[in-house]
Amino acid sequence: MNWNGKDTALFLQQKEYIDTAIVPLIPADFGPGMIHAAEQNEFIQLLVAFLEKQFKGRLLVTPANAYLPDRAEKVADAAQWADRLKETGFKHIFFFTSDSSWRQEEENVSGSVIWIPSVPLGDMEDSMKYSLIENQAKQIVNIIVQKWQANLS
Amino acid sequence: MSKQPVSRRQFLNYTLTGVGGFMAAGMLMPMVRFAVDPVLKGEAAGDYHPTQQKVSELTETPVRVDFSYEQKDAWYTSEVTSTAWVYKNNKGEIVALSPVCKHLGCTVSWEGNDHKNQFFCPCHNGLYEKSGKNVPGTPPLKPLDVYPTAEKDGLLQLGKPQANNV
Numbered sequence: 572m573n574w575n576g577k578d579t580a581l582f583l584q585q586k587e588y589i590d591t592a593i594v595p596l597i598p599a600d601f602g603p604g605m606i607h608a609a610e611q612n613e614f615i616q617l618l619v620a621f622l623e624k625q626f627k628g629r630l631l632v633t634p635a636n637a638y639l640p641d642r643a644e645k646v647a648d649a650a651q652w653a654d655r656l657k658e659t660g661f662k663h664i665f666f667f668t669s670d671s672s673w674r675q676e677e678e679n680v681s682g683s684v685i686w687i688p689s690v691p692l693g694d695m696e697d698s699m700k701y702s703l704i705e706n707q708a709k710q711i712v713n714i715i716v717q718k719w720q721a722n723l724s
Numbered sequence: 725m726s727k728q729p730v731s732r733r734q735f736l737n738y739t740l741t742g743v744g745g746f747m748a749a750g751m752l753m754p755m756v757r758f759a760v761d762p763v764l765k766g767e768a769a770g771d772y773h774p775t776q777q778k779v780s781e782l783t784e785t786p787v788r789v790d791f792s793y794e795q796k797d798a799w800y801t802s803e804v805t806s807t808a809w810v811y812k813n814n815k816g817e818i819v820a821l822s823p824v825c826k827h828l829g830c831t832v833s834w835e836g837n838d839h840k841n842q843f844f845c846p847c848h849n850g851l852y853e854k855s856g857k858n859v860p861g862t863p864p865l866k867p868l869d870v871y872p873t874a875e876k877d878g879l880l881q882l883g884k885p886q887a888n889n890v
Binding site: 581624 | 792803805825827828829830831845846847848863
C-alpha cells in the first residue's frame with residue numbers, strides 16, 4: 572500500500588491483513604552533502620517502491636521521515652513514529668535508510684533498521700537501474716519474509 | 725462538321741458522365757470509409773505491449789516474462805515494468821497470467837515456498853492452481869487475471885489483464 576487516499580482507505584478496511592509498515596529515513600541535507608542526500612532519497616524510494624509492488628497487500632509505505640542531518644532528536648522522532656504505528660496496529664516496522672548514522676540505533680527505535688548503502692543512479696540506463704534495485708531488493712525480501720515467519724512460530 | 729469523329733452530343737455525354745462520376749465518387753468515398761472504419765481499426769489493435777519472450781521457447785512450465793511500457797499519469801510519464809507468468813496449456817494454447825494476487829495485490833510466484841504446481845502469494849499464503857484458479861480456503865476469492873496474448877515476429881505480445889473465467 573502506498574501513502575495515498577485509495578490505498579489508505581483500503582488499509583483501514585483490511586487492517587487485519589496489513590501488519591507491516593515501511594518508513595524511509597531520508598536526511599534532508601541542504602549543505603555540502605546535498606547531492607549525496609538526494610541520491611540516497613532516489614535510491615531508497617526506488618527500492619521501497621519495488622518492495623511495495625512485491626508485498627502490496629501486507630505492507631504500508633509511510634511518508635518519508637525526513638530530518639536535518641544534525642538534528643539531535645532524530646532518533647527520538649523515529650522511535651515516536653514506531654510507537655504510533657504500533658498503536659495503529661502494525662506489528663512489524665522497518666526503517667529503510669542509506670544514512671550510516673542509523674546503523675547503531677536499532678535498539679533505540681522499536682523497529683528494524685535496514686541500512687543499505689546507496690548507489691548513485693544518476694546517469695544509469697533504466698534497465699540497469701531496475702536490475703540493480705531488483706538484486707538489492709531480493710535480499711531484503713528475504714529479511715522481511717523471515718521476520719514474518721519468525722513471528723508465526 | 726459531321727465528319728468529326730465525336731459529335732457535340734457525344735462530347736457532352738462523355739464530359740457529364742466523367743464529371744458526374746467524380747462527384748459521385750467524392751460523395752461515396754467518405755461514406756464507404758466511415759462504413760468500414762471498424763474493420764480498419766480492428767486490424768490496428770494497438771493495445772498490445774511487446775515482450776522479449778520467444779513464443780517458440782514457451783513450455784508447460786510457467787516462466788516469468790517482464791515487459792515495460794510507458795505510462796502517463798497526469799503530466800508524469802514513467803516507464804512501467806510489468807510481469808506475467810506465461811506457459812502453454814495441454815491444448816498448446818498460450819496462457820499469460822497476471823502475477824497480481826486478487827486478495828490485496830501482492831506479487832505471486834510459481835512454486836514459491838515449495839508449493840508444487842501452484843502459484844503462491846507470500847503475503848497471506850494465498851494459493852492458485854496452474855490455471856490461475858484460486859484454491860478455496862486461502863485468502864484470494866477470485867482467479868488470477870489473464871492477459872490477452874498475440875504473436876508478432878515470433879515474439880509474445882501482451883494486452884491488458886482481464887478477469888479470468890476458470
